[in-house]
Amino acid sequence: MKIRAIALNTFKEAIRDRILYLLFFFAAVALAFSRLLAVLAVGDRVKIIKDVGLASISIFGVLMAILIGTGLVYKEIDKKTIYTLLSKPIQRWQFLLGKFFGLVLTLLIMTLAMGLIFLVIVLLHTGKLEGRMLLAILFIFLELVLITAVAILFSCFSTPILSSIFSLSFYLIGHLSWGLETLIQKTRSGTARMMIRGFSAILPDLENFNFKTEIVHGLAIDPKFYLFSALYGLVYTLFILALAVLIFKKRDFV
Amino acid sequence: MATVLEIDNLYKAFKVGFIPKKREILKGVSLSVAAGEIFGYLGPNGAGKTTTLKCVLGLIFPDRGKIAIFGHPPLSAKARENLGYLPENPYFYDYLTAAEFLDFYAQLFGLKKKDKEDKIATLLRLVGMEKARDLQLRKFSRGMLQRVGLAQTLINDPALLFLDEPLGGLDPLGRKELRDVIVRLKQEGKTIFLCSHILQDIEMICDRVAIIVGGRVISQGTLQSLISERVLFTEVTLSGIDPADLIDLGEPVSTLGDRILLKVFQEDNIENLMALVRERRGRIHSLVPRTETLEDIFVEMVRQG
Numbered sequence: 133m134k135i136r137a138i139a140l141n142t143f144k145e146a147i148r149d150r151i152l153y154l155l156f157f158f159a160a161v162a163l164a165f166s167r168l169l170a171v172l173a174v175g176d177r178v179k180i181i182k183d184v185g186l187a188s189i190s191i192f193g194v195l196m197a198i199l200i201g202t203g204l205v206y207k208e209i210d211k212k213t214i215y216t217l218l219s220k221p222i223q224r225w226q227f228l229l230g231k232f233f234g235l236v237l238t239l240l241i242m243t244l245a246m247g248l249i250f251l252v253i254v255l256l257h258t259g260k261l262e263g264r265m266l267l268a269i270l271f272i273f274l275e276l277v278l279i280t281a282v283a284i285l286f287s288c289f290s291t292p293i294l295s296s297i298f299s300l301s302f303y304l305i306g307h308l309s310w311g312l313e314t315l316i317q318k319t320r321s322g323t324a325r326m327m328i329r330g331f332s333a334i335l336p337d338l339e340n341f342n343f344k345t346e347i348v349h350g351l352a353i354d355p356k357f358y359l360f361s362a363l364y365g366l367v368y369t370l371f372i373l374a375l376a377v378l379i380f381k382k383r384d385f386v
Numbered sequence: 387m388a389t390v391l392e393i394d395n396l397y398k399a400f401k402v403g404f405i406p407k408k409r410e411i412l413k414g415v416s417l418s419v420a421a422g423e424i425f426g427y428l429g430p431n432g433a434g435k436t437t438t439l440k441c442v443l444g445l446i447f448p449d450r451g452k453i454a455i456f457g458h459p460p461l462s463a464k465a466r467e468n469l470g471y472l473p474e475n476p477y478f479y480d481y482l483t484a485a486e487f488l489d490f491y492a493q494l495f496g497l498k499k500k501d502k503e504d505k506i507a508t509l510l511r512l513v514g515m516e517k518a519r520d521l522q523l524r525k526f527s528r529g530m531l532q533r534v535g536l537a538q539t540l541i542n543d544p545a546l547l548f549l550d551e552p553l554g555g556l557d558p559l560g561r562k563e564l565r566d567v568i569v570r571l572k573q574e575g576k577t578i579f580l581c582s583h584i585l586q587d588i589e590m591i592c593d594r595v596a597i598i599v600g601g602r603v604i605s606q607g608t609l610q611s612l613i614s615e616r617v618l619f620t621e622v623t624l625s626g627i628d629p630a631d632l633i634d635l636g637e638p639v640s641t642l643g644d645r646i647l648l649k650v651f652q653e654d655n656i657e658n659l660m661a662l663v664r665e666r667r668g669r670i671h672s673l674v675p676r677t678e679t680l681e682d683i684f685v686e687m688v689r690q691g
Contacts, residue, residue, distance in 0.1 A: 137493035141479065148481040211477040216538060219443040219548075220494045221466040384446035386400065 134222050135230045142234020146200050155199070156242060159192035163249050167257065178258055182348040185250045186268055190344075193243055193276045194303055197235065201283025202295035204231050209385055218385070225377045228284065232373060235280050243273045267358075268347040274365040275341035279303060281369045285376040288383070306338030340364050390546050390577050391419040391442070396451035398437055411437045412448070413601040419594075421545075424568065424578045426592035428585070428680075430688055434601045435581045436474060439548055443471055455546065467495070470539030474550040474581070476531055480524035484515060484534050487523060488541060495542045509537040514563060528555040536564065540571075547571065550581045565591060589680045599688050612683055617675045620650045622659065626668030635659045645671065 146152055166184035170177035205228070208214040218227065247269045255261055282302050286295035312332035319325040340361045346353050396415040399408045411434045419425045429435050440446045442453055444460040455465040478487055485506055492502040510516045513533040523531065532555065539547055552568065553561045569591055572578055582588050588595060589609065596606040605612060622636070625644045632638055635658055636650035650656055656673075663670055 133496055134494055137490060141482075141490050144486075145479065145481055212473055212475075213478055215440075215443070215445060215473045216471055216476070216478070216491075216535075217494075218445060219466065219469065219471040220491065220542075221463040222494060223463075382447075384400075385440065386446065 135226050135233065138217075138222075138227060138230025139233035139237060142204065142231050143237050145204075146235060146238040149200060151199055152196060152238070152242070155192050155196050156245065159188055159246050160249055162188035162192065163246065163253055167253060170257075178254070179348055181254060181257055182265065183344065185253065186265070186272065186344045186348070189243065189246045189250060189269060190272045190275070192246065193239060193272060194279055196242055197239055197276050197279040198283050198296050198299045198303070200238070201235055201280050202287045202292045202299060204235060205284060205287040205380075206290075206292050206295070214385055224381050228288075228377055228380050229373070232281060232284055235284070236277055239276045239280065240273065243269060243276065264347055264350075268343050271341045271343050271358075271361060274362060275338055278336075278338075278341075278365055278369045278372070281372040281376070285372050285379070288376050288380045302336065303338065306336040307342075309335040309337050310339045336368060337364075388421045389418050390421050390456055391417075391579065392452075392454040393417050393438070393442065394452040394454075396438065396441060396453065397449045398434075398441060398446065399449055411601055412441070412451075415451070415598065415601070415603050417596045417603055417606055419546075419577060419579055421577050422572070422575055423593040424572050424580060424591050426588035426595035427579060427581045427598065428583065428588055428595050428684065429598035430583060433598045435583075435598060436550055438598070439471075439550055439579075439581060443469075443548065467542065468544050469546045469548065470542065470544040471548045472532075472535045472539045472550060472552055474554065476535040478523050478531065478535065478538070481522065483520050483522050484510065484526075485519045487534065488537060491538055491541045497541075505541065509540055510534075512540070512567060513537045529557065529560045532556060532560075533564070536567065545576060547576055547578045548581075549578060551583075552580065553582070553584060553587050561587070585679070585681045585684060595680070597684065597687055604687055604690075605683075609680065613678050613680060617653075617677055618682070619676055620653075620656055621672070621674045621676060622648045622650055622656070623671040623673075624648065624659075624663055624668055625671065627663060627666055631662065631666075632659075635662070 163185050166181045166188065169184055170180040173180045208217070214227075218224065247266065250269075251261065251265060254265065279299065279302070283295060283299045286298045290298065309332060312328055312335070316325060316328050316332065319328060343353065343358075343361075345351075394416050396412050397410070398412040399410045401407065402409050415434065415438055417427075427435055427438070437446070441448045441451075442455065442460055444466075453460050456468060458465040479490075482490065488506045488509060489502060492505060497505060507516075510519055513536050515530065515533050515537065518526065518530060518534070523534070526534065532552065536549070536552060539549070549568070553564055556564060565587065568578060568580070572591075580588065580592060592609060594606070594608050595612065596603050598604070621639075623645055625646065627646065629638055629641065629646055632646065632648055635655045636648045639647040639649055641647070648659075650659060660670070662668075
């Protein structure tokens with residue numbers, strides 16, 4: 133109940149934030165632009181539209197999650213609104229979860245809106261409503277949920293600018309860390325290999341959420357992969373949120 | 387009377403700077419607040435008033451010492467359900483309207499829909515903000531924020547209120563109105579803990595005060611016990627007398643036209659002065675004895691502290 137009240141308030145805050153609409157506008161422009169790119173490109177135009185479209189949803193979704201998420205907790209502390217809030221019978225973890233769910237709700241609606249534009253563009257081009265695209269969008273959304281948790285974690289102890297840089301780094305590292313697997317195979321066994329293996333275990337692997345290529349090219353995917361990815365997202369998000377709660381619980385609000 | 391708030395030997399230090407250096411803000415604060423009183427917590431800027439409050443509200447964690455609110459620790463839900471807090475210079479969610487803002491806090495206490503609407507309407511009336519009900523807080527003036535902030539503290543009908551500089555930044559009329567509201571709340575049986583450095587406010591409405599200087603409570607008690615009834619000096623306004631003749635009798639403070647304001651320290655000198663005025667056919671316009679004020683005590687204590 134209390135979490136819901138905070139989440140809805142956070143949602144209101146995000147929805148009344150101009151940056152959200154700015155990003156949404158650019159996302160819409162990028163989606164429309166994918167059609168233009170397709171005209172210029174050689175090869176399968178539909179695939180270009182789908183590729184660029186899904187990538188746009190992913191990138192602008194991440195930007196929304198980071199730019200709004202990193203400010204959420206920080207602003208409460210900076211503007212001292214947290215003083216009155218936490219003097220009410222609310223536990224700190226409830227506050228943090230409320231913030232998290234509020235932003236997740238915002239992102240859900242934004243992803244749905246961007247997804248809708250995307251589907252319409254694809255529909256206009258192919259004449260078919262492609263439900264399978266929704267699967268790719270669903271996993272983009274799961275990734276956004278994780279990024280939101282990360283953004284909130286950083287914003288528990290750092291300024292929005294630093295938090296944004298940290299979260300963006302998390303995103304980039306997450307999408308490049310699969311390269312470590314290749315590196316492991318090319319390294320001879322020994323300390324170096326152990327270290328790389330350690331890194332690859334700790335670092336997030338956001339490619340787990342990336343089904344864009346398979347879905348765009350109509351390749352078959354084992355349902356086990358979906359399940360694994362969803363579980364991976366859930367566990368990682370819970371882990372990050374738990375970390376955020378631990379840090380937040382000990383904090384002095386000066 | 388029952389004690390609603392007990393603070394015992396509270397210590398808090400903050401680490402400041404790049405190479406952390408400890409700075410002690412609270413150095414053993416102890417005080418107790420009884421049910422139904424307006425308790426004034428008085429101190430110069432930076433003495434530790436707000437820090438004490440934040441410890442009590444569980445926003446920061448004290449290094450040492452004990453706090454009991456209705457006998458419960460600060461972080462317990464039981465303590466929080468029955469208190470309200472208005473921070474200094476309150477900032478609230480500026481994207482909400484006044485009604486939405488109060489509604490949000492009402493939800494946190496789990497108020498039912500019907501009760502909520504009644505409560506919000508009553509509170510907005512109490513603080514004189516019915517007209518601003520549907521206005522976004524970003525368009526509010528400082529005084530309006532203060533009022534809606536006070537309304538927010540009352541949403542759960544708390545027994546104990548913490549008000550940090552509640553009259554700061556208000557115009558004279560606003561100060562009077564909010565002061566009246568605070569007194570009315572006391573009459574309803576609420577206990578009010580008032581932080582301020584504005585002495586007139588405290589002097590007018592507080593039953594008991596504690597004075598904090600440099601992180602220590604240096605004095606605590608009823609206003610009467612702190613302020614003596616002793617006459618410090620008498621201010622006399624007179625005219626028709628040559629200022630040179632007055633030097634032995636008192637200290638001339640200012641002259642306006644032929645009127646002279648004189649501070650007279652000894653009571654004998656007042657008799658002499660009146661005799662002089664009668665003899666020279668001058669006039670006495672006013673004669674005001676000045677007793678000790680809270681300000682005198684405060685200034686004295688801050689200097690010593």
